[in-house]
Amino acid sequence: MAEQDATNAATAPQAATRIPKDSFMTVPADPRLETPQSATARLAWDGSGASAGEHIDYDCTAAHLDVRADTGALIGRMFSMTYVAVDDEGRADAARPVTFAYNGGPGCASVPINFGGIGPRRVRTDGVSHLAHPIVVEDNPCTLLCQTDLVFLDALGTGWSSVAEGADTSKIFGVDGDADAFARAISQWLEENGRWTSPVYLFGESYGTVRNAVLMRLLGERDVKLAGVTMLSAIFDWVQVQEGEDLYHLGMMPTMAAAAQFFGKAGQGVGEDEWFQRAMDWNEDVLAPALLRGDRLDPAREDEVARQMGEFIGLPAEHIRRARLRITLDDFRRNILADEGKVCGRLDMRFSADAPVAVQSSNAWFAGEDAADDAVESSWTSAFRRFLHDELGYRGPARYLSSNYERVGVNWKWTHEEPGKDGESFAPNVAYDIAVAMRRNPHMKLAILGGRYDAATTYWNVVHDMSCQFLSSELKGQVEWHLYGCGHMAYVDVPTLEAMSRDMEAFYKRA
Secondary structure, three states: OOOOOOOOOHHHHHHOOOOOOOOOOOOOOOOOOOOOEEEEEEHHHEEOOOOOOOEEEEEEEEEEEEEEEEOOEEEEEEEEEEEEEEEOOOOOOOOOEEEEEEOOOOOOOOOHHHHHHHEEEOOOOOOOOOOOOOEEEOOEEEEEEOOOOOEOOOOOOOEEEEEEEOHHHHHHHHHHHHHHHHHHHHHHHHHHHOOOOOOOOEHHHHHHHHHHHHHHHHHHHHOEEEEEEEEEOOEEEEHHHHOHHHHHHHHHHHHHHHHHHHHHOOOOOOOOOHHHHHHHHHHHHHHHHHHHHHHHOOHHHHHHHHHHHHHOOOHHHHHHHHHHOOOOOOHHHHOOOHHHOOEEEOOOOEEEOOOOOOOOOHHHHHOOOOHHHHOOOOHHHHHHHHHHHHHHHHOOOOEEEEEEEOOOOOEEOOOOOOOOOOOEEOOOOHHHHHHHHHHHHOOOOOEEEEEEEEEEHHHHHHHHHHHHOOOOOOHHHHHEEEEOOOOOOOOOOOHHHHHHHHHHHHHOOOO
16 A cells, blocks of 8 residues: 645634644755656557547656655655646646545555556456566556546655655654655646646645545645545554454455355355345345354354354365354465465455465464465566666666555554544544545545455445545535455456446446
């Protein structure tokens, strides 16, 4: 795995909650932090399928953006891949939207959303099967370049983005520090490219939606006016990732029901959308009050809820009863296909792989084993590297940190200064940042996209989080929701990619 208008200077109480402008460090810039020379090529995109006959000439640039503190001290250099449409004379249009896009992690680079999803080139996927050689790259008929110029950014410490020597990573690898670094990089790109009056959009996936939420507020406070924000596979309230928390189990239940139906274990003869909605409704009407009662729940009622839940998620009622109605994701992944000797995926539960042998019993290790990720990730990165080498002539280091969780994610500072609250929250809920940003900038559009098979960032939780912000009907009218038959990386699924492309076209055209 965006913001709002500049804040009125008179709002002193709000100002106290904002991230200090120079919160990173005061060490001087490090002259030894060297990066490759930037590279640019003039390329062409030709549409196919629904976009047949369309043609775009564009400049593609691989480069680094200096991320500097207000003192001028170098914090790091952020790698960027920029795609800018040009006219017949090679000129960019400053009135065209520009979208800053990224994945999440924390600790992941932006290749998946670029070469897997919305960039002008895309690796051809094969449903829910693992990709093999040859790796086929083609013009992406669903690229967002048709609507907007694109800038893909790698978070500091990932991809080829480097942290300056002497920089305090405890102020970079965290909710607020990460957003601060991205706000600085985005402002730097706008300055270098003279695009300050272009409509600015954000497109974040997974943890990138946490980043989006804080940026929605922070960029507005720094006078970068946002036109719109897209949240793909969103997560806002961090409590939901904690097993044992009611919000965790409520979020998982509809997603498990969707997976059970996909594997033929439940919901036969019912349409996918109807089945998922039934699960969402039962989740709130039946499971939620049962979980809230804990051991005060009547045993007979617990038996009945377990029976009904089993009909939704395809596991035996007694198994659910022993777990006190609290089935964890790993429990479900290990058991839903156990009779076939397989386990299902996490990012996209439709993917499956052979189960590990019994001695490989580590829960921490199993949580990171994911057929959905194994199926596509390396193919995306290989295609990206070849594109840079052969078509841009860009020579990056041999190691590209597509995922650097062991150095970035494990050291992440999860505290967050939520707007309007005193002190730091140790379990951030960035839905508050979204609401504040939208109240300050009521013209900003927000698109929330999710997949029913995504067990990493479950759809029910996002619906719940936003409903707890009590936005006015006018602000709710600025939010659009799209639920797809996909997992976390929506663009793996071609029908979803096509649907998402249509929805994004309408989103960018919307006044």
